[in-house]
Amino acid sequence: MSSPRVMMGGSAERSMDFKGSGKRLLKQLAPDRALLWVMLAAAVLSVGLSVAGPMVLGWATDRVFAGVVGRELPEGTTKEETVERLRSEGDGSLADMLSGVDFVPGRGIDFGAVGEVLLIALALFVVSGLLALVSTRLAIVVINRSMHRMRAEVQAKLSRLPLSYFDRAKRGEVLSRVTNDIDNISQTLQQTMGQLINSLLTIVGVLGMMFWVSPLLALVALVTVPVSVVVAARVGKRSQPHFVQQWKSTGKLNAHIEEMYTGHTLVKVFGRQRESAGQFAEQNEALYEAGFKAQFHSGVMQPLMFFVSNLNYVLVAVVGGLRVASGSLSIGEVQAFIQYSRQFSMPLTQVASMANLVQSGVASAERVFELLDAEEQEADGPSVERPERPAGQVSLEKVSFRYEPDRPLIEDLSLRVEPGQTVAIVGPTGAGKTTLVNLLMRFYEVTGGRIGLDGVDVAKMSRDELRSSIGMVLQDTWLFGGTIADNIAYGAAPGRKVTRAEIEEAARAAHAHRFIRTLPDGYDTVLADDGAEGAGVSAGEKQLITIARAFLSDPVILVLDEATSSVDTRTEVLIQKAMARLAHGRTSFVIAHRLSTIRDADVILVMENGSIVEQGTHDELLTAGGAYARLYSAQFAEAVAEVD
Known part of the structure; x- marks a missing residue:
């Protein structure tokens, strides 16, 4: 049996497998x-x-600058003659710069050529x-399909988990993983996937253009990249544990809220509002601390990356200016560079700034994957058996069971119940x-022995077929949002x-028809x-509806687990009469604390x-004067004391 610590995702201090969970999350997109x-x-x-756009704009800049230079020079000379004249006059720096400009002395700006270049740039953008719109739209489609599949996978997983998982897990914690964490994954992918791909492609494309324009300037620009990588790695490593803790704290807070809301009446009855509010404040503070630390550490990354980016800008501007002065590059090429x-x-900064979203999303993904990886109940065998004629004969042969390996609960229990x-x-x-x-019901599997239904080992039957033969009414009623008719019809076979x-x-059989x-x-x-809210239905009447649901399923075996504990005396009598009539031809198991209901x-x-320390009829057990007689006497004495 897995411990609660393992089943619910380990300790809060354990750092997550960011790389492994990230890869697994990306595999969700594979279909x-x-x-x-x-x-x-x-x-x-x-x-x-x-990426081609800045280079085209650089051509436009060169044409404008060439026109400005050519307009200031006398017509009738050539570019080469002008450059040689400047060198002979001792103005070598200006000569070097103009040697890289494609100007014609005496000719001004060719607005037609500039316009053509700008139209090309406009068309490119x-x-x-x-195309970016198409890419973004497709990314949204892929992400939403993946989240649809993940929700379906989680829902299917919940149906395959054993009852022991839900006994140990807090309901609010499970709900948080199914709702909050999956929503966070969806938002993370939608906000980062398209932008991340675009940023990475931009880095590759821009880097290629930079080396094409000027390998020297490209190397200068790359000087700051190692600094950016170190900053991103350091900040990411410090912030990731806080994101893990943030979503664990979110699950705990949701579990507390769900419990307090479900039992809000009892919280008020026992005057525990202040204590509940204190627990909420404590867990809310833990969530605040984890969230603040996670966002603060990851938020430091963007300003640091901006600072590194500005250093890069200054270096490129200085070295580029020197290259223009030497005539190695044109002004348009430096502008493009x-x-x-x-x-x-910018994409480096964007990737860094998305780190908090990515870390938060992967932290949620790990929590969902822990749920998907939880140990499932054993699957039905490839060849299942079924009773030839379901009659309701039940036999327990030396059955043993324990929740924990070192704590036996049932040992060597044998019992035979005849049909009806x-x-x-x-x-x-x-x-x-x-x-x-x-x-x-095979909510749990026996650790020893055998349970038979009409001569067939229930372990060899499919769970669906076994449970379809059994109608069960629990002490805690469960009704879903819908009409009373829908709730009763829920007991029918799918x-x-x-x-x-x-x-x-x-409903008539359960004596619910009259009040309905x-x-x-x-x-x-x-x-x-x-x-019940807003419908005027009492707790006892809700129980009658659930009993009517069980009767509609027409089971071979009927199980009532404290089914009359929440009804009044008159309703209890009605249920007893209904049970006496409906038990004909059915095997019935009744679990009860109130011994008056089972005479x-x-x-x-x-x-x-x-x-089993005793078994027999009511009169036989009272005559024997054993454990049953002591229980009955204690309840009778308690009833007399209440009357007095």
Whole structure:
């Protein structure tokens, strides 16, 4: 049996496997690889055209500058003659600079040529923008499809998890992983994936253009890259544990809120509002601290990267100016290079600034993957068996069970229940009464022995078929948001169409028909998701609805686990009469603390410490004067004391 610590994702101090979880998250996108390739192709073309833009604008700048220079020089000479004249006059620096300018003495700015170049640049940027739009749209489609699959995968996983997982896990914590963490992954991918791809492609494309324009300036621009990498690595390493703790704290806070809201009536009855608020404040403060540290450490990265980017800009501007002065580069090429240096620094800064989002998303992804990796219940065997004629005969042969390996609960328990018998199970809390029913339903697997249903080992039956033969009514009622008719019809087999007549027949059998008819909308009365709010339905009436649901399933075996504990005396009598009538032909297991409800049972089992210490009818057990008689006397004395 896995410990709660392992099942819920380990300790809060354990640092996450960022690399492994990140790779696994990216694999979630694999089913849409065709769209990913189209998206990547659109992004490559978009970035390629965008990267070509500054060079085209540089051509326009060269044409304007050449026109300005040519207009100031006398017509009738050539460029070479002008440069030689400047050198002979001792103005070598100006001569070197003009040698790199394609001017014609006496000719001004060719606005037609400049306009053509600008139109080319405009066309490049427009097409680049449209391709970027296509790439972004495809990225959104891929991400939403992936999140749709992940939610479906999580839902399917929850249906395969054993009951022990939910016994140990806090409901609010599980809900936080299914909702908050998956939403955070979705937001992270939508905000970062397209931009990250675009940034990486921009870095590659700009770097190529920079080396094409000037290898020397490119090397100068790359001087600051190691600094950027060191900054990103250091800050990321310090902030990642805080993001892990942030989402763990979020899960704990949600679990506390869910528990306090579910039991808000009891919180008020026992005056625990201040204590509950104190616990909330403590966990809220822990979430604040983790969130603040995570955002602060990751937030430092962007200003540091801007500082490194500005250093890069200064270096490029200085060295580029010297290259223009020497005539090695034109002003337009240096202008284009400065734009490239900014384009090169900007995606680096963007990638760094996205680190907090990526770390937060991967932290949530790990929590979801821990849920998906949780140990599942054993699958049904490839060849399942089924009873030839379901009759309800149940046999337990030397059954043993323990929740923990070193703590036995049920040891060497044997029992045989004939079809149609009503078996009552009584005993003190923790004796193993509900556990016995859970073993019959295969919510837990026996650790030793065998449970048979009509001669077939239940371990060899499919769980669906086994549970379809058993109707169960629990002490805690569960009704979903919907009409009363829908809630009763929920007991029918999946895919089976239930008529209103069948629903009403089940309600009559459970003695629920009368009170349902008194409601304003009758069977069409809508219940809230807590089963009663706004509908005027009491706790006992809710229990009658759940019993009607069990009757509609027409089970071979009927299990009532403290089903009458929340009803009044009159309703209890009605349920007993209904049970006596409906138990005909069915094997019934009744778990009860109130011994007055089981006097008519065919067999009463008295359990203590996981063993059956007595069994017999009500009168036989009272005559024996054993454990059952002591329980009955204690309840009778308690009832007399209450009357007095």
